[in-house]
Amino acid sequence: MTGSETKVxxxxxLTHKWGLHARPAFAIAKTAMRFTSDIRLVKGGDAADCRxxxxxxxxxxxxxxxxxxxxTGEDGEAAVSEIxxxxxxxxxxx
Numbered sequence: 001m002t003g004s005e006t007k008v009x010x011x012x013x014l015t016h017k018w019g020l021h022a023r024p025a026f027a028i029a030k031t032a033m034r035f036t037s038d039i040r041l042v043k044g045g046d047a048a049d050c051r052x053x054x055x056x057x058x059x060x061x062x063x064x065x066x067x068x069x070x071x072t073g074e075d076g077e078a079a080v081s082e083i084x085x086x087x088x089x090x091x092x093x094x
Contacts, residue, residue: 005037008076011068016090020061024091025053031082037073039083050083 048055
């Protein structure tokens with residue numbers, strides 16, 4: 001990690017009634033691709049690259065699970081903020 005890179009982490013609870021299924025996983029991946037930072041979604045001891053839909057789905061995250069979003073890089077703070085907002089909005093689904 002260089003001096004200009006930062007490590008940011010935010011923990012939250014997944015509140016989407018169907019958990020992290022394909023559509024929300026794609027929304028996270030699409031958002032993550034806008035950033036250069038290394039962005040990970042962590043559930044328990046398992047971590048997934050936020051740019052990889054299959055890795056996100058492999059977490060089997062369900063409604064009520066605690067997730068951590070971790071980013072390392074120059075735009076890590078913005079990346080975490082965007083993904084947290086996306087998750088807290090239930091991915092724009094009703």
